[in-house]
Amino acid sequence: MRIGVFICHCGSNxxxxxxxxxxxxxxxxxxxxxxxxxxxxxxxxPGQDGIIEAIGEHKLDGVVVASCTPRMHEATFRxxxxxxxxxxxxxxxxNIREHVSWIGKDREANTNKAADLVRMAVEKLRRNxxxxxxxxxxxxxxxxxxxxxxxxxxxxxxxDAGLExxxxxxxxxxxxxxxxxxxxxxTVDCSSCILGPRMVEIAQHPNITLYACSEVxxxxxYVGNFSVKIKKKARYVDWDKCTGCGxxxxxxxxRKAPNTFDEKIGPGRAINIPFPQAIPKKATINAxxxxxxxxxxxxxxxxxxxxxxxxxxxxxxxxTEEVGAVVAATGYDLFDWTVYEEYGGGRYPDVITSLQYxxxxxxxGPTGGHVKRPSDGKEPKNVVFIQCVGSxxxxxxxxxxxGFCCMYTAKxxxxxxxxxxxxxxxxxxxxxRAPGKLYDEFTRRAMEEYGAQYIRGRVAxxxxxxxxxxxxxxxxxxxGRQVEVQADLVxxxxxxxxxxxxxxxxxxxxxxYDSYGFFMEGHPKLKPCETNTxxxxxxxxxxxxxxxxxxxxxxxxxxxxxxxxxSKEKLKSDPQTANVDIKRCIGCGxxxxxxxxxxxxxxxxxxxxxxxxxxxxxxxxxxCSSTCPQGAIQLRHFTDNQILAEVEAICRF
Amino acid sequence: xxxxxxxxxxxxGFLCNWCSYGGADTAGxxxxxxxxxxxxxxxxxxxxxxxxxxxxxxxNGADGVLVSGCHPRDCHxxxxxxxxxxxxxxxxxFISVLGIEPERxxxxxxxxxxxxxxxxxxxxxxxQVHTLGPLAPIPEVxxxxxxxTTGTDIREEA
Numbered sequence: 001m002r003i004g005v006f007i008c009h010c011g012s013n014x015x016x017x018x019x020x021x022x023x024x025x026x027x028x029x030x031x032x033x034x035x036x037x038x039x040x041x042x043x044x045x046p047g048q049d050g051i052i053e054a055i056g057e058h059k060l061d062g063v064v065v066a067s068c069t070p071r072m073h074e075a076t077f078r079x080x081x082x083x084x085x086x087x088x089x090x091x092x093x094x095n096i097r098e099h100v101s102w103i104g105k106d107r108e109a110n111t112n113k114a115a116d117l118v119r120m121a122v123e124k125l126r127r128n129x130x131x132x133x134x135x136x137x138x139x140x141x142x143x144x145x146x147x148x149x150x151x152x153x154x155x156x157x158x159x160d161a162g163l164e165x166x167x168x169x170x171x172x173x174x175x176x177x178x179x180x181x182x183x184x185x186x187t188v189d190c191s192s193c194i195l196g197p198r199m200v201e202i203a204q205h206p207n208i209t210l211y212a213c214s215e216v217x218x219x220x221x222y223v224g225n226f227s228v229k230i231k232k233k234a235r236y237v238d239w240d241k242c243t244g245c246g247x248x249x250x251x252x253x254x255r256k257a258p259n260t261f262d263e264k265i266g267p268g269r270a271i272n273i274p275f276p277q278a279i280p281k282k283a284t285i286n287a288x289x290x291x292x293x294x295x296x297x298x299x300x301x302x303x304x305x306x307x308x309x310x311x312x313x314x315x316x317x318x319x320t321e322e323v324g325a326v327v328a329a330t331g332y333d334l335f336d337w338t339v340y341e342e343y344g345g346g347r348y349p350d351v352i353t354s355l356q357y358x359x360x361x362x363x364x365g366p367t368g369g370h371v372k373r374p375s376d377g378k379e380p381k382n383v384v385f386i387q388c389v390g391s392x393x394x395x396x397x398x399x400x401x402x403g404f405c406c407m408y409t410a411k412x413x414x415x416x417x418x419x420x421x422x423x424x425x426x427x428x429x430x431x432x433r434a435p436g437k438l439y440d441e442f443t444r445r446a447m448e449e450y451g452a453q454y455i456r457g458r459v460a461x462x463x464x465x466x467x468x469x470x471x472x473x474x475x476x477x478x479x480g481r482q483v484e485v486q487a488d489l490v491x492x493x494x495x496x497x498x499x500x501x502x503x504x505x506x507x508x509x510x511x512x513y514d515s516y517g518f519f520m521e522g523h524p525k526l527k528p529c530e531t532n533t534x535x536x537x538x539x540x541x542x543x544x545x546x547x548x549x550x551x552x553x554x555x556x557x558x559x560x561x562x563x564x565x566x567s568k569e570k571l572k573s574d575p576q577t578a579n580v581d582i583k584r585c586i587g588c589g590x591x592x593x594x595x596x597x598x599x600x601x602x603x604x605x606x607x608x609x610x611x612x613x614x615x616x617x618x619x620x621x622x623x624c625s626s627t628c629p630q631g632a633i634q635l636r637h638f639t640d641n642q643i644l645a646e647v648e649a650i651c652r653f
Numbered sequence: 654x655x656x657x658x659x660x661x662x663x664x665x666g667f668l669c670n671w672c673s674y675g676g677a678d679t680a681g682x683x684x685x686x687x688x689x690x691x692x693x694x695x696x697x698x699x700x701x702x703x704x705x706x707x708x709x710x711x712x713n714g715a716d717g718v719l720v721s722g723c724h725p726r727d728c729h730x731x732x733x734x735x736x737x738x739x740x741x742x743x744x745x746x747f748i749s750v751l752g753i754e755p756e757r758x759x760x761x762x763x764x765x766x767x768x769x770x771x772x773x774x775x776x777x778x779x780x781q782v783h784t785l786g787p788l789a790p791i792p793e794v795x796x797x798x799x800x801x802t803t804g805t806d807i808r809e810e811a
Binding site: 026069070071095097098099100102103104105106108109110112113115116117119120503506507510512513514515520532533576594596597619620621622623625626627635638640643644646647648650651652 | 654657660661663665670671672674675677678680681682684685686687688689692693694695696697698700701702703705706709710713714715723726727728729730731732733736740764765766767772
């Protein structure tokens, strides 16, 4: 074998703390290395051309590039090799940037370490085999999990491109958090007026199948061919018959059920239709509060329903859908602000969340759009907004900024003035974060045109004054003094956290999530809507706090990724799969049992059982390789011999 | 290259591609300073790691071995790290039989977002190995006895 080694400077990123010329000089003495050099930017066009040239000139048949992480540029250089006429898998990378130059300043130690990493790559490459990718068919259907604005956008974009879309929504209606909003910043246009038509489109689009009140139960398969189990939760109403007339809701005697759509501030019913524009507009029974289901009596809805849709016998149902790609758009939930004892911890009715306030402002909300405070129905004159409740607060484990609270508070201050012209809004804030188009102008308007009083400082305490109002005591750090504001209503700008059960869903999808439960993107900058699992994409706040425009943009981006994936005739499988040496295989079947993907089957070979790998199903984890007692099943490119060669390369010297 | 005398020891890391290798990358991107002793071998999944690899590393002169994978429940391959956890725990119990201090071997879970945690893990483990100092060569007698009793000779060439 004739190996070429290229040590990248990465400008000064590597060269700054690694003597790349010295590393390439050392590499020349490594076995089978025919050529070694250092290069300014290996990934640049001249850099790649240099590699191609050297391959021709020195008749190389394998290449090692020592530069950044293979998670960044492995694909780039494999293409380079292919362009030079080599098999793209005759390539190895040594990570001397993230793992060397960026984590230490000792030039001697770094140079030494870089030389070691190059040696490991050379030793591994010496044992590489040329690999050829296999092709397989794609099921051109896409699953969208979550029917909020991001999921709606992704679903409509895919459906308009001609793809079949399956949408799964946990709640009984799509629309997500946006459907609960009264107006949106910075244009103050009506939220349901802009979202409503898109929701209707979801319902009416011939390419979209909607499962509301359903959850993803399990996912198996791989890119191009996923099999998804969807649990249709029992709703005790036959939705094929329900017309959404709402008579049952009016007559239901169980009035203690929480109205989740109105964020529990309005009256609820055991049978409910969330809101007039709900899609699908169907009734659902809350089994916990239904008198018939809990006590066996009542059945008022059953008697009154004109279309005989009530079905108390209904059970959860599991259905299976086959798709080729998945878009996760599961959104966010609100931080549980009741941990803030200083704000009353949920004990004071007139201390509410921003989303509850949104329902009070909304014409379809429990007060019909007239702002009335929950305790006595009085119209508040002094409204105090407290920012960063569950955001930027390490003490409650939420050190991150939720991103859009500053903006919706400005909007709510403006709307408060619109609803109650003689009212005053006070906003206690840490910093104002308004980095979007027309955002800063919008917060300025709230202050300057609508007279919102912005006070920079944290609130120390909220307590009742005994006369039916609240006192908000905090600091004004700009004036350097304590302030107390008498408030009729206190609105907490409650922060964002990952949607409930996000980690569980991530595990089903085999994608990563961060310590807060947000799904991990493929790359923080360059792959914002991909995941590390091929065929699974992200849209909206499930990946991190996001406002509506960003969620919509990411929804479209995820859709374009799906469309791009499906535009290929066939998909190429990664050829780094397991392979059975039939002579060594004793047919014990351990690999068949341990493979998480069912990619190994037992076959009969001249009367003896042997393992066989289904290459397009194999995902290349190598669990089978370390399970096999005979060393008969080896993961290509990560064989025992290759890994041990790397071990020796560093330990023997 | 030989270790830098008196400054470094030989530490081998086996990292799964999806979580811990990514975590080490994240630590690099964030410029979290780390000791330079560790050399990382990338494997697709912690479930790919055969305890034999670790034994071989020690036999070949490693002073410490660190294995890191995805957090349990968060495996890219659904369940590979469960297999890893079982194998590695058993191996950790067994390692003193070879005459190697169990503290020379650790396995841990670091996700791709946990750059800071990776820095802490590497620093702590490196210091731990430095406290123990270089590993004395494993006596031939121990290895041949082991080969006799287990039927596996880890001295065999790869």
